[in-house]
Amino acid sequence: MASGQGSNFEALVEACRRDDLQADVVLLAVNNADCGAVERAERLGITTELHDHRSHPNRDSLDQALVTSFRRAAIDLVVMAGWMRIVTPRLITAFPERLVNIHPSLLPSFKGLDGVGQALAAGVTLAGCTAHLVNEAVDGGRILVQAAVPVLPGDDHATLSRRIQVEEHRILPLAVALVAAAQG
């Protein structure tokens, strides 16, 4: 599931193709038709489905459409790879312990929107990212893998985001492998 550039989505596909991750990415779900993730999926030959939140009356309806689509595709594990919508119990309970999110902060610090901006505003000298299971508390599910990066003098949002994203691309496949191993 992606809403934006899709660099984490591509990192997952590449980890599978390198055999670093014993999995297949079978479907990309997006909520924005023109997001960068769609172009990546085309280039990588992965099927994309558009689930535009604007055509649903509420969050539950969107999540029901996602669940239906994931079940149809016989999907075992779902990754929110930059999904900028709050998800509901409809999706969470359909994939218990099998719904993973990537967040650009060292949780439990800086939950919610713009974790990178929050870290810069707080003046921390260590930032990072967290791959975690999703529950009903936003960015509050069980932590799977974290990586820390330094905040360097002169960093701005773009430079710190780039440093964090390198680590996101490394830890997200690790987190998926952990979840898959736990499922047997």
Ligand code: GRF
């Ligand atoms: C990542 O920074 C992730 O932590 C956050 O959204 C961003 C998605 O980036 N949840 P991308 O679309 O994978 O490039």
